[in-house]
Amino acid sequence: MLNETKYKKVTPEIIKELATIVGEKYIIYNDPESLEVFSHDEIPGSVYRHMPEAVVRPQTAQEIAEIMRLANREMIPVTPRGAGSGLSGGAVPVHGGIVVLVDRMNKIIEIDEKNMMITLEPGVVSNDINECLKDYGLFYAGYPMSLETCYIGGNVAENAGGGKAVKYGVTSRYVLGLEVVTPTGEIVELGGKLIKNVTGYDLLQLMTGSEGTLGFFTKIILKLTPLPKAQADLLCLFQTIEQAIELVPRIITETGVTPTSIEFMDKDSIKVACDYLNETLPYENCGAMLLLTFDGSDMEQVEKDYEQVGKFIEKNDVQEIYVADNPSTTERIWKIRRNIAEAYNIISTRQSGEDLVVPPAQIAELLVELQYIIKKYDIMLPCFGHAGDGNIHARIVCPPEWSDEKWEATLPKILEEVYAKTISLGGMLSGEHGIGCKRVKYINKFISEEHLNLLHIIKRGFDPNNIMNPGKVF
Amino acid sequence: MLNETKYKKVTPEIIKELATIVGEKYIIYNDPESLEVFSHDEIPGSVYRHMPEAVVRPQTAQEIAEIMRLANREMIPVTPRGAGSGLSGGAVPVHGGIVVLVDRMNKIIEIDEKNMMITLEPGVVSNDINECLKDYGLFYAGYPMSLETCYIGGNVAENAGGGKAVKYGVTSRYVLGLEVVTPTGEIVELGGKLIKNVTGYDLLQLMTGSEGTLGFFTKIILKLTPLPKAQADLLCLFQTIEQAIELVPRIITETGVTPTSIEFMDKDSIKVACDYLNETLPYENCGAMLLLTFDGSDMEQVEKDYEQVGKFIEKNDVQEIYVADNPSTTERIWKIRRNIAEAYNIISTRQSGEDLVVPPAQIAELLVELQYIIKKYDIMLPCFGHAGDGNIHARIVCPPEWSDEKWEATLPKILEEVYAKTISLGGMLSGEHGIGCKRVKYINKFISEEHLNLLHIIKRGFDPNNIMNPGKVF
Numbered sequence: 001m002l003n004e005t006k007y008k009k010v011t012p013e014i015i016k017e018l019a020t021i022v023g024e025k026y027i028i029y030n031d032p033e034s035l036e037v038f039s040h041d042e043i044p045g046s047v048y049r050h051m052p053e054a055v056v057r058p059q060t061a062q063e064i065a066e067i068m069r070l071a072n073r074e075m076i077p078v079t080p081r082g083a084g085s086g087l088s089g090g091a092v093p094v095h096g097g098i099v100v101l102v103d104r105m106n107k108i109i110e111i112d113e114k115n116m117m118i119t120l121e122p123g124v125v126s127n128d129i130n131e132c133l134k135d136y137g138l139f140y141a142g143y144p145m146s147l148e149t150c151y152i153g154g155n156v157a158e159n160a161g162g163g164k165a166v167k168y169g170v171t172s173r174y175v176l177g178l179e180v181v182t183p184t185g186e187i188v189e190l191g192g193k194l195i196k197n198v199t200g201y202d203l204l205q206l207m208t209g210s211e212g213t214l215g216f217f218t219k220i221i222l223k224l225t226p227l228p229k230a231q232a233d234l235l236c237l238f239q240t241i242e243q244a245i246e247l248v249p250r251i252i253t254e255t256g257v258t259p260t261s262i263e264f265m266d267k268d269s270i271k272v273a274c275d276y277l278n279e280t281l282p283y284e285n286c287g288a289m290l291l292l293t294f295d296g297s298d299m300e301q302v303e304k305d306y307e308q309v310g311k312f313i314e315k316n317d318v319q320e321i322y323v324a325d326n327p328s329t330t331e332r333i334w335k336i337r338r339n340i341a342e343a344y345n346i347i348s349t350r351q352s353g354e355d356l357v358v359p360p361a362q363i364a365e366l367l368v369e370l371q372y373i374i375k376k377y378d379i380m381l382p383c384f385g386h387a388g389d390g391n392i393h394a395r396i397v398c399p400p401e402w403s404d405e406k407w408e409a410t411l412p413k414i415l416e417e418v419y420a421k422t423i424s425l426g427g428m429l430s431g432e433h434g435i436g437c438k439r440v441k442y443i444n445k446f447i448s449e450e451h452l453n454l455l456h457i458i459k460r461g462f463d464p465n466n467i468m469n470p471g472k473v474f
Numbered sequence: 475m476l477n478e479t480k481y482k483k484v485t486p487e488i489i490k491e492l493a494t495i496v497g498e499k500y501i502i503y504n505d506p507e508s509l510e511v512f513s514h515d516e517i518p519g520s521v522y523r524h525m526p527e528a529v530v531r532p533q534t535a536q537e538i539a540e541i542m543r544l545a546n547r548e549m550i551p552v553t554p555r556g557a558g559s560g561l562s563g564g565a566v567p568v569h570g571g572i573v574v575l576v577d578r579m580n581k582i583i584e585i586d587e588k589n590m591m592i593t594l595e596p597g598v599v600s601n602d603i604n605e606c607l608k609d610y611g612l613f614y615a616g617y618p619m620s621l622e623t624c625y626i627g628g629n630v631a632e633n634a635g636g637g638k639a640v641k642y643g644v645t646s647r648y649v650l651g652l653e654v655v656t657p658t659g660e661i662v663e664l665g666g667k668l669i670k671n672v673t674g675y676d677l678l679q680l681m682t683g684s685e686g687t688l689g690f691f692t693k694i695i696l697k698l699t700p701l702p703k704a705q706a707d708l709l710c711l712f713q714t715i716e717q718a719i720e721l722v723p724r725i726i727t728e729t730g731v732t733p734t735s736i737e738f739m740d741k742d743s744i745k746v747a748c749d750y751l752n753e754t755l756p757y758e759n760c761g762a763m764l765l766l767t768f769d770g771s772d773m774e775q776v777e778k779d780y781e782q783v784g785k786f787i788e789k790n791d792v793q794e795i796y797v798a799d800n801p802s803t804t805e806r807i808w809k810i811r812r813n814i815a816e817a818y819n820i821i822s823t824r825q826s827g828e829d830l831v832v833p834p835a836q837i838a839e840l841l842v843e844l845q846y847i848i849k850k851y852d853i854m855l856p857c858f859g860h861a862g863d864g865n866i867h868a869r870i871v872c873p874p875e876w877s878d879e880k881w882e883a884t885l886p887k888i889l890e891e892v893y894a895k896t897i898s899l900g901g902m903l904s905g906e907h908g909i910g911c912k913r914v915k916y917i918n919k920f921i922s923e924e925h926l927n928l929l930h931i932i933k934r935g936f937d938p939n940n941i942m943n944p945g946k947v948f
Contacts (some may be wrong), residue, residue: 188928197902198905
């Protein structure tokens with residue numbers, strides 16, 4: 001374990017020095033009310049919260065480099081923060097110190113049509129990327145479900161996934177270049193406007209998903225694809241969770257068609273999101289739904305694809321299949337899917353959002369186990385997510401009548417069973433949300449000591465004083 | 475620079491110990507004739523050659539781990555070797571020592587149809603993967619051009635590219651899991667049968683393309699895709715190199731269609747390969763060709779795609795477009811393309827095969843510069859390769875009438891000009907062949923001192939005695 005006991009406090013002298021770097025008006029200090037919002041991310045409840053001592057809002061890589069050199073000299077922990085929309089406590093300053101907020105670094109630097117690439121600062125809201133690309137007939141396919149609020153810098157830091165990963169992959173597939181400020185305050189360019197590059201080890205991919213522990217991303221080059229001209233969704237209703245989920249891996253293998261998305265929602269998840277949005281879906285008689293998206297360069301091909309998959313699903317135990325082939329219906333359905341997490345955040349502050357990932361063909365077995373756990377502990381455990389990737393978000397929600405003591409005593413037992421099953425199926429702790437501080441104590445159940453040692457070697461080498469986002473990942 | 479001066483020699487005592495690990499009959503020692511083949515890869519000529527002191531042929535990860543522990547104790551350099559089909563000297567034992575050959579580790583361990591994944595040992599010939607998958611309707615899309623001879627272990631070590639990368643990406647996109655023997659002799663499992671995974675830093679991608687300097691891959695899990703049911707090629711002839719190459723980046727941006735491949739061949743490259751294979755292509759009146767491949771789930775869509783692209787190309791300065799929509803014609807054309815490198819290897823031992831990569835839209839400018847260099851130095855500089863990715867193989871071939879002295883004095887000057895232009899276009903030293911020992915002295919022209927320092931940190935941490943494939947990458 002890296003030494004986390006020697007950190008120093010942020011003093012008024014240090015604040016003065018920070019002010020010479022970023023300007024006084026871009027520092028929040030001695031103002032608990034304003035600082036509070038930076039003490040947490042989107043995890044509900046009070047467990048994964050910690051107040052920063054100061055928040056600074058730099059505008060350039062050079063400023064961040066100076067902050068890092070100061071922090072190293074003074075032994076002050078630094079936590080990078082984007083939109084704060086994470087679900088693993090990655091942006092929570094668990095050792096206090098300085099939060100570095102990238103909200104002022106929000107420029108779209110260049111749209112390079114000829115190379116089909118875009119260069120961005122880290123504070124650009126992910127949804128704005130595709131908004132500005134529409135007119136160019138281009139598309140950034142790596143965005144996650146929280147696209148309306150999250151920043152691209154956070155997406156890269158977490159290697160965010162999302163709904164389109166079955167066909168398009170996750171964020172990392174699109175990251176071609178990064179300007180990085182290292183924990184020791186060097187500015188390094190990695191990659192570039194290059195589709196292929198084997199000049200040295202792949203530090204781009206090492207940085208992507210490093211959860212703010214190995215460097216700040218101050219410039220990001222993303223690969224774009226032609227904007228799909230046609231899209232349609234199939235919403236498939238099943239009586240039971242098992243009937244829905246067992247089809248998931250078979251859709252691709254038995255039809256040869258790769259949908260853009262294969263999303264799963266159990267009835268509880270749908271109900272909570274519909275109530276939250278005041279929306280309707282015909283979920284009353286079903287136990288679960290699959291939401292499949294198909295996209296492509298023309299509607300004829302998209303129709304052919306969804307008809308082929310639709311026929312395959314019809315031959316199985318489906319209740320009903322609805323086709324959504326216009327943007328407004330599609331958006332209505334996807335909005336429900338996107339808001340499940342948010343809806344659950346409001347229901348209870350006592351919950352644990354899991355982000356399990358298993359081999360896609362093992363996902364039914366995982367869901368069966370989760371059903372067993374629901375009954376055993378008499379809890380709510382709604383499941384939804386990216387079934388086509390083997391990635392399921394399972395929310396362990398505390399029953400309202402439980403005391404805090406009962407919840408705190410029982411949750412570790414539930415997690416132990418959930419993780420044991422995940423491991424036995426060849427699965428991992430997180431598919432896309434990250435380890436952060438939420439899962440840090442569980443990572444050693446999933447990866448070996450020798451594996452952890454390699455992670456430590458990299459972290460120690462890049463950040464010898466362990467001041468960059470300490471208390472995260474491992 | 476890591477210390478490479480303290481290596482010890484392989485003694486008869488060490489050979490005895492190696493024999494207890496792998497068995498005596500799997501050791502080559504004191505037999506220069508048998509050892510010679512392991513002194514080089516596919517780079518022609520005598521520059522990138524060095525004799526190993528011993529070759530060992532282990533069969534298990536455990537055996538390799540024991541070899542690494544022995545090598546660390548005795549300070550003997552170890553060079554991993556697959557098929558020896560590399561083009562950067564990556565498998566050349568530049569400091570002597572032990573070559574570890576993985577030819578006996580050639581089992582296809584499992585074809586997992588339901589997860590669409592395959593688990594392999596490193597010594598499987600890449601072409602055999604798709605041969606054995608045909609009956610399952612599955613396909614491994616990451617293979618490189620040398621598929622008939624290369625091993626999958628080498629493909630992963632080099633992050634091999636190939637012709638299909640425009641649509642399918644390179645090897646790294648398909649590597650989901652690795653069993654790795656580290657330089658210090660630990661066995662570590664990375665990833666698994668998982669489409670998404672953010673549990674710890676992405677060591678999988680760090681290992682992929684690490685050129686045998688960070689670990690041996692003893693088990694490889696690859697992602698598969700549904701076998702495309704239809705394919706067609708367009709062979710497009712142009713009067714000039716410029717007319718061909720300037721269309722390359724525009725094909726995707728102006729039609730919205732992403733071909734599987736966009737390959738470029740200048741007239742010299744085509745002629746040399748045709749002569750070598752005793753084949754014919756109508757190249758006499760053209761200056762260059764583009765070879766485009768389209769594949770998909772049905773012929774109707776493939777036809778629609780290639781017709782759209784064909785129409786776009788017809789509107790420009792094309793001489794002729796040939797359609798190849800049957801497997802035998804396709805294979806004939808692609809065999810010519812695949813054999814260009816091999817054909818040039820035979821022509822002369824005095825040459826330098828470059829693997830330049832630039833942003834795709836800058837590739838025309840690079841080719842113009844290379845034409846200028848051809849005239850300036852009066853040399854042959856045939857160009858071919860993966861134009862759609864911005865990756866061009868440029869062979870600097872010594873004119874037969876030049877003395878060795880003239881060649882040795884002139885080549886560095888040519889390289890300096892070629893690299894300076896590549897850098898000015900935002901390009902890099904290698905797109906897919908790797909740095910190896912061939913390009914090791916040039917890497918610092920392309921990446922900064924701070925960047926190199928991060929590579930050194932990783933290498934030093936993983937391989938403190940610098941015994942694993944020393945003298946490569948940096």
